[in-house]
Amino acid sequence: EHIVPWGARKPPVEVGNPANLWSFDMVLPPQQAHLGELHNLSIQRGTLTAEDRFKINDHIVQTIVMLSGLPFPPHLARVPSIAGSHHEKLDGTGYPRRLKASELTLADRVMTLADIFEALTASDRPYKPPKTLSESLKIMGNMVRERHIDAEVFRFFLRSGVWREYAEKFLPAAQRDAVDVEAILESLSQ
Known part of the structure; x- marks a missing residue:
């Protein structure tokens, strides 16, 4: 059958x-x-x-x-929910x-952002080539405008430079291109 x-x-x-x-x-x-x-x-x-x-x-x-x-x-009781919320979107279509958005915690929003950044830059996906830092962060900026990821969490992510630290440790030099953080931040206001 x-x-x-x-x-x-x-x-x-x-x-x-x-x-x-x-x-x-x-x-x-x-x-x-x-x-x-x-x-x-x-x-x-x-x-x-x-x-x-x-x-x-x-x-x-x-x-x-x-x-x-x-x-x-008790202090880790939310782990299943946090791990399971990384495909939720602020607009409720995840x-x-x-x-x-009103049902997602800060931890849920951070997990979503981290998952997206890792997925965009990952080199071990057979269905797509890895994106550069500038491509990845531009895509994520678009996702903020489309209400898929949290704007404040993304702004903090950009300003903190943690994306750069991650790249230095885990991404090959070819993916670590120049990123204009101020331009990305400005684009979020448009």
């Missing part, structure tokens, strides 16, 4: 599912996979199916579920819980 049903592995990610203990708010595809040739031929080149996209996004669900099962001491 070319349709792979969810069966017992159906993740509890939909609102209203009693097994959804984590307040996930994701659209679950009707099946785990659709392997039919006609279905595959109908997919535009480079386009992910709903099942493919869910599989990619499911890593964050598994992160939260796994970390929630660990006996964290995942897995579609949290809005």
